[in-house]
Amino acid sequence: MSSFFRLNYDQKNEFANYRVTVMGLGQFGGGIGVARFLAEQGADVTVTDMKPESELIDSVRQLDGLGIRFVLGGHDMRDFTDAHMLVVSPAVPRESEYVKAARRAGARLNTEIGLFVERCPARICGITGSNGKSTTVSMLAAILERSGTRFWAGGNIGGSLLAELPEMDHHDIVVLELSSFQLEWLEELEYSPDIACILNILPNHLDRHGTFENYIKAKSAILTRQKTDDSVILVRDDPETRNLSDRARGKIIWVSARENIHGIILDDGAIMKKEWKNAETLFDADILRVPGSHNIVNAMAASACAIELGVDMAAMRDGLASFSGIPHRLEWVGEKEGVSFYNDSKATTPEAALAGITSFDSTVFPILGGYDKKTPFTKMAEELAGKLSWAALIGETAPHIAEELQKAGISSEHFDSLEAAFSACVSRAESGSVVLLSPGCASYGMFPNYEARGDVFRALVENFVQSGT
Numbered sequence: 001m002s003s004f005f006r007l008n009y010d011q012k013n014e015f016a017n018y019r020v021t022v023m024g025l026g027q028f029g030g031g032i033g034v035a036r037f038l039a040e041q042g043a044d045v046t047v048t049d050m051k052p053e054s055e056l057i058d059s060v061r062q063l064d065g066l067g068i069r070f071v072l073g074g075h076d077m078r079d080f081t082d083a084h085m086l087v088v089s090p091a092v093p094r095e096s097e098y099v100k101a102a103r104r105a106g107a108r109l110n111t112e113i114g115l116f117v118e119r120c121p122a123r124i125c126g127i128t129g130s131n132g133k134s135t136t137v138s139m140l141a142a143i144l145e146r147s148g149t150r151f152w153a154g155g156n157i158g159g160s161l162l163a164e165l166p167e168m169d170h171h172d173i174v175v176l177e178l179s180s181f182q183l184e185w186l187e188e189l190e191y192s193p194d195i196a197c198i199l200n201i202l203p204n205h206l207d208r209h210g211t212f213e214n215y216i217k218a219k220s221a222i223l224t225r226q227k228t229d230d231s232v233i234l235v236r237d238d239p240e241t242r243n244l245s246d247r248a249r250g251k252i253i254w255v256s257a258r259e260n261i262h263g264i265i266l267d268d269g270a271i272m273k274k275e276w277k278n279a280e281t282l283f284d285a286d287i288l289r290v291p292g293s294h295n296i297v298n299a300m301a302a303s304a305c306a307i308e309l310g311v312d313m314a315a316m317r318d319g320l321a322s323f324s325g326i327p328h329r330l331e332w333v334g335e336k337e338g339v340s341f342y343n344d345s346k347a348t349t350p351e352a353a354l355a356g357i358t359s360f361d362s363t364v365f366p367i368l369g370g371y372d373k374k375t376p377f378t379k380m381a382e383e384l385a386g387k388l389s390w391a392a393l394i395g396e397t398a399p400h401i402a403e404e405l406q407k408a409g410i411s412s413e414h415f416d417s418l419e420a421a422f423s424a425c426v427s428r429a430e431s432g433s434v435v436l437l438s439p440g441c442a443s444y445g446m447f448p449n450y451e452a453r454g455d456v457f458r459a460l461v462e463n464f465v466q467s468g469t
Contacts (some may be wrong), residue, residue, distance in 0.1 A: 024089025033160020338431025
């Protein structure tokens with residue numbers, strides 16, 4: 001790992017007399033967690049965010065009494081040039097003028113997840129991918145829970161694990177969901193986890209990374225700093241993930257639902273572990289409670305991680321059989337007059353929306369669209385040809401999606417709000433069909449995050465189910 005170091009965390013007041021600027025407070029726990037951690041370690045903490053206090057009031061309240069200074073609604077350059085350390089939100093690009101100024105002034109740069117991995121004594125399994133990483137992390141957590149192993153799950157899935165450091169030791173396991181933004185910053189620390197898992201790499205966040213090549217580079221950071229005795233799980237069915245095998249330093253464990261290879265494979269509905277001439281059945285795919293062939297692959301990847309972590313097969317089967325999904329990911333919300341409603345608001349890429357729509361054998365009336373991340377919708381539309389007849393579209397990507405759907409022979413209609421799109425879907429749906437929120441886009445512009453978008457959809461469904469009409 002070159003210059004990367006890891007501490008057994010037993011230090012108190014580690015950052016005493018440090019001037020630290022935390023750039024990006026946010027609402028999902030990372031900024032809150034790192035600000036609290038640093039303040040409790042004796043640092044002189046300034047938290048700065050472009051959003052005004054009115055939008056961050058709940059986050060600010062969670063830091064009451066810690067002596068933290070807040071600069072909200074804009075940044076003051078002095079907070080960057082006078083800091084000993086700058087802790088940035090992963091969403092902040094490295095090209096930011098404030099980040100550049102801090103570098104020139106000699107500030108140490110880090111992130112919440114970077115501070116954590118530097119101090120974490122436990123074995124770390126990092127999972128990334130354009131789609132499916134939250135589900136795979138949650139599947140692995142369900143397996144570890146059944147195994148009786150002491151573990152923590154965190155990272156991009158939400159919250160901060162910094163406060164848990166004093167409880168961790170080298171016998172424990174940490175499972176981290178890692179986004180391209182987080183990995184881009186972890187590359188600066190020359191860090192990769194002990195066990196790395198890449199599910200897929202598809203065009204995403206090109207508004208941030210600029211090119212698909214830059215996005216691939218950010219994702220590949222999860223394995224490029226591994227040691228020779230580390231492990232990487234790669235889904236062979238995804239071309240870009242398969243191509244990263246050349247960059248692996250440690251042991252490669254392949255996962256494939258299509259090929260008969262050495263690794264974790266799918267054979268006539270059974271998930272097998274194949275090594276040379278030996279093949280062992282791990283579990284049958286029909287034990288899974290979450291729909292879709294993509295979730296079979298997620299379960300296979302979670303199993304591969306579990307095997308590397310030394311978990312027995314009974315815990316693996318029990319954990320996967322108990323897993324019923326995560327909020328906002330193909331989440332069943334309700335049913336009325338034979339029409340089922342599913343919230344897949346976490347589907348923020350075209351590929352995720354495609355996986356959601358094709359998870360059902362029934363007729364699907366999907367709601368697509370949202371913020372434009374400059375990702376193409378051509379392949380999604382082509383794959384839906386003959387499988388989808390109509391879609392409701394929302395957000396700034398609606399015209400782009402409509403154009404691609406039309407080429408594929410699929411009708412669509414653009415609506416000004418999620419409420420209007422929902423009503424249109426309900427009016428078309430018949431018994432046995434599915435109304436699905438699976439936007440294939442980020443939520444910004446219409447909603448602050450995908451959770452808020454999913455919550456609105458849930459409320460629409462609940463009101464409809466409870467109504468007399």
